Amino acid sequence: MTDQSLALVTGASRGIGLAIAERLIRDGYRVVGTATSEGGVAALRERLQSHGAQHDALLLDIANSEQTDAALADLQTRFGTPLIVVNNAGITRDNLFLRLNESDWDAVINTNLNGVFRVCKALVKPMLKQKAGSIINISSIIGTTGNGGQANYAAAKAGLEGFSRSLAQEIASRNITVNCIAPGFIQTDMTDVLPETQKDAILATIPGKRFGSVEDIAGAVAFLASSDAKYITGQTIHVNGGMNMG
Structure with missing residues (x-):
């Protein structure tokens, strides 16, 4: 890896995505993060460029096929082909199944699953040409365990x-x-606004007895992006404090 190795992180304006972007910057990558609004892009660019002018932000709506194609073509023109692609962008539209409408089902599947397909479709071919790279997709424990009120999210993950x-x-x-x-x-x-009783109920199911931090996820991404993980592929790494084992 060189200081100019490019990493793309979608959904990087806050939370897990921002932590991933900043961890990859610390590890020596040139990072381009994405957000879904012009204001979000401006704020993210300022945050990333506080670590160096070589980093940048890009407007990307992975729910929109045409916009995704155009944005990722612009990415390659301006920055080159990413060595690391982190698909973090996603949405939720939670509701109990009997109340879940088709538009909320479609929105989650279109963003969280179809959106990753769009990003990979645009970038895999140039990555194949450079014969190197790592694609890291952010899933969820819900994709394994399911969760009431999240049938669409569980299906997508x-x-x-x-x-x-x-x-x-x-x-x-x-x-x-x-x-x-x-x-x-x-x-x-999002978890900070949960009632204390709900937090306590969740913590009771976690052997580690704490919520994870965004840095826990960023650290796992950093490992998969590194040369230490070059013989690991097709795997799902669970980072959940022991909440789900197997």
């Missing part, structure tokens, strides 16, 4: 893991790995 294993088999011979990281409950601004 389970599909993401199956997609990753299949893609890994196709491109392993070109020195490109494809893996997933499945976080458990991670402390973010």
Whole structure:
């Protein structure tokens, strides 16, 4: 790896995505992060460039096929082909199944599963040409265990893991790995607003007796991006404090 090795992190404006972007910067990568609004891009660019002017941010809506194609073509023109691609962007539209409408089902599948397909479709071919790289897809414990009120999210994340294993088999011979990281409950601004009783109920299911940190996920990404993980592909690494084992 050189200081100019490029890493793309989608959904990098906050939380897990931002932690991943900043960890990869510390590890010597040139990082381009993405956000879904112009304001988000401006704020993310300022944050990333506080670590160095070589880093940047890009407008990317992975739910939109045409915009994704155009944005990633611009990425390659301006920055080159990424060595590391972290597919972190995603959404939730939670509801009990009997109340879940088709538009919320479609929105989650389109972003969390189809969106990763779009990013990989745009970047795998140039990555094959450079004969090196790592694709790291952020899944979830919910893709393995399921969760009431999240049938759409669980389906998307389970599909993401199956997609990753299949893609890994196709491109392993070109020195490109494809893996997933499945976080458990991670402390973010979304978990911070949960009632204490709900937090206590969740913590009771975690042998580690704490929520994970965004740095826990960033550290797992850093490992899969490193040369230490060059013989690991098609795997899902669970980072959940023992909440789900197997």
